[in-house]
Amino acid sequence: MLSYKAPLRDMKFLLNDVFDFQKHYKDLSNGANADPETVDMILQGMADFAENILSPLYQPADAEGCHFENGVVTTPKGFKDAYNQFVEGGWQGISYPEEYGGMNLPMSLNLIKSEMMGTANWPWAMYPGLTTGCINTLMQYGTEEQKDTYLPKLIEGTWSGTMCLTEPQAGTDLGQVKTKAVPQEDGSYTLNGTKIFISSGEHDLTDNIIHIVLARLPDAPEGTRGISLFIVPKFNINEEGEAGERNGVSCGSIEHKMGIASSATCVLNFDNAKGYLIGEPNRGLKAMFTFMNTARIGTGIQGLAHCELAFQNALPYAKERRSMRTLSGTKEPEKVADAIINHADVRRMLLTMKAFAEGGRSMIYHAARYADKMSQGVAENNNEEFEKWDDKLGFYTPILKGFLTELAIEAAKEGQQVYGGHGYIKEWGMELIARDARISTLYEGTTGVQALDLLGRKVILQSKGKIIRDYTSSIMKWCGEYALDKNMRKFVWALTKLCAEWNTLTVRLMLSARKDREIISAASVDYLMYSGYIMMAYHWARMAAVAYDKLENGGVEAPEFYKAKIQTAEFYFDKILPRTSGHAESMVAPSSSMTDMDIEHFAFLD
């Protein structure tokens, strides 16, 4: 059976030692709420909930799955009880304004909450997770009346939310959306169309479900410039502000999927559903994209979550399972064989998962500080502030989402490998992590979409490489401080060399792209992974620097804790970071090896 223990010591190492969140909170208007005692209370409270309530439900709920009958979706046993406790604890609203019933804590605490919930039980965590997207949309684009109508219940958690984008013919390419919205005399709209892949689109956890729906007005231009955003509640809101009559939106079926079986993925049919325009007409896609950053950090957290869970559950097995003798000599002569954790290759797998989880956490927490400032901009209706931080986040999110989820697939796989054949058996649960991790590179934009966003949009189109020059120069500046530090030398040299190469490759790709447009697409996934490995290396170097400092100057943790951080950093630089070489070589290959083949000549099967 899988289990989860919140890695509070690792989390606090980042919050206190690496990033000094208390200092960061001092710059936030709502930062004073996040004093050390409150942060501790949130961490401990969520750890208890995740470990004791969510984690035990994870495997049984997968086996049971969601039930669908006559348009009604029933979540697995225990999900509703857990959700009620979540609502009672006020967890949905911790980072939303007090005027709507929230606790007005910085958004970073909400992300750390998501990390714990998601690691314990990702599919369960998707229900409140989707609500977050809905709340964010309303916060930024809703009228005062809309906010007053929906936010208190959503922030309380008694209502939940969805984001309805995808249609059968339109996934990544939302310009193909066909759902129609026709204005009515009362100012509302009548929606008709079909949405698919709607997570939490229908379920039994809340009294109402508020759908945020992409649709077209009758006079809308074609393509992406003709998409508007609508609020469509499952139950229309009555005069008391409660869920009233059923609206014309219903669940046609739920998908049978490889994993996240206890998260209901719905086909939603809009049959003359009553909806309300949110934001400006035909500007729906722009509104949607402003929340992409948050949604993508959320999926990046899924990457971290599965790395952590795979690691936590592979470790005890590696300590208990005995097989063969270690190459360097018998380690446990009194036993029939050595525990497999003694084999270097098993350690390689464990350390890979560990390095991914802890490195990924550092990357997420770093970005969480930008998210704090961005959402403060929203809460204070300060659009300039929002855009400033949203822009900054825009560089990180495709990497967090694209790179960390790819690592999660690898970590989940290594977790299974540690178990040998048992890694394939449902009872042990390692295969569940692998199945659930698998969705993370597909939804919220595939890895390919993230990669194109990074290289094509953020690096080349929007900044002509400046974004990389800025980021690498900040790394190099940091490295400069450690250039003479004997302990840190190996890390800073490797990083400096890679920063130089990263710039060179970026320029080379920009030059190539003038004649070979397709190289941007051909190189993009290599570029994404390359960037991710260097970014994670920078985080590991920073963690190592802090650990060395704490070892020399005394930290709150035992020395072994800091030593293990340094050892993991060394492992990362020795065994993971070399992967950049292959990506560097591959990304500069001209696109012709991909584009030359005639479509009809890919296969000769007749």
Added chain:
Amino acid sequence: MLSYKAPLRDMKFLLNDVFDFQKHYKDLSNGANADPETVDMILQGMADFAENILSPLYQPADAEGCHFENGVVTTPKGFKDAYNQFVEGGWQGISYPEEYGGMNLPMSLNLIKSEMMGTANWPWAMYPGLTTGCINTLMQYGTEEQKDTYLPKLIEGTWSGTMCLTEPQAGTDLGQVKTKAVPQEDGSYTLNGTKIFISSGEHDLTDNIIHIVLARLPDAPEGTRGISLFIVPKFNINEEGEAGERNGVSCGSIEHKMGIASSATCVLNFDNAKGYLIGEPNRGLKAMFTFMNTARIGTGIQGLAHCELAFQNALPYAKERRSMRTLSGTKEPEKVADAIINHADVRRMLLTMKAFAEGGRSMIYHAARYADKMSQGVAENNNEEFEKWDDKLGFYTPILKGFLTELAIEAAKEGQQVYGGHGYIKEWGMELIARDARISTLYEGTTGVQALDLLGRKVILQSKGKIIRDYTSSIMKWCGEYALDKNMRKFVWALTKLCAEWNTLTVRLMLSARKDREIISAASVDYLMYSGYIMMAYHWARMAAVAYDKLENGGVEAPEFYKAKIQTAEFYFDKILPRTSGHAESMVAPSSSMTDMDIEHFAFLD
């Protein structure tokens, strides 16, 4: 729905143009049976069976799974009918001697048969596949009486076989096997113990199941030197030579697994089961290992199978699904969006699967010629001949098994990526390929076990690097022939450089290992993957050379066929082969990054 079409043109390209199997068959005593007409008949007959009978059963059988009730296993609907047709076609025995009812065709044709069956429906193919292991054991170690008793029915297919190795505490480390075998006065043995993970251990396809079981004699020494091999039939054989009374072996349960749900993975309980010693006492493990090569090629074929199936089913979707416009300009202005096959990154994924499938097939067919000679040695009781070819195969098998199955996991993943969110939905079937492929790096020895076999045993212990010197010098000799060939230059230069590096790295690892034994384990998986990528590059270079030759001198295929081979080779060298760089850097890192961490300091979760 998934579908399968046997890639006969690709197969014949290898059989006729790249390897000239007809010439190779002339050197085999049973080669005359494999005249071109017979080979064609076998290929076409099996293609029909795989495409029309096995392939349509694949997805429904996964959804249904195997049924277990009161010790009885029922296979999914249609499995038994398909199996009966397989028996009627005489397919089980195509490569076994005529005296036992076989067709005495070279073993390579049996492997190609397995490829087609396995690509169409891997879990179904495991039932006859396990029988092969049982037949091979009997062929080589059985007494004449044992052969006469079991082989005709097994080769006919009316009986099936298993290999019973694993126990709850003993997987890779078979020295820990506990099952006991006590000699009886009648010359038989009484077996008691529990075996797990026994594929095809119980099912409803055949009249009897012949288990080959690893167990210990009462006076056996501890560890691997005290393991003997036994034949334990499910039904004892009566005087008519038919299945008679039930023996004391029963199925306790079947596993619930991530995939291969329609292959029954059984717990087998031996309760005073009657067994017969096969081969010498206490030499069972050696006997077992002599068949490892064949079993591992079989799993290597699984790697090829899933790469091919993922490719075949991603391709039509990529041609039909429309999303966005291509970076280099609109390709289909009359359509709402371009087919995604126009995007370079989608082509990268398709070509990755294609390059893995066709490159893997070439590697398998190359090894199949050694398997031909090895099994001729067995059929003719020529142990010297058997060992000679078994030895040669020993270098290839950990690579075929370890490397190709890792590629299959990647190919299956890319297949899902091409489908976006639909890749996660059961209906489309891409997720099934991913789940089924996932077992392949776990059973028959994990990737780590293959890697240690390659680097630790085959390269260092047994040959002190000679095996790599020999292999690379054969590649370099081949490259030399093309050094002045303008077309081939880019391939042979890259290969030559890598051959030199492969030798250098091998020597470097051997030297390091004198002081740092654990580096062999720490480097092994990098070394395996590195070796695999170079081996596959050599195969792609050879295919390219043949294709250039056919283009210039006229081949039987249309020029586009040969052009596509060259383009795929170019893609492989541009986008896949650079991965060797990362593995090369990583493998020489000292083991200390893995071994230094104290076992108790991997995690701090309290």
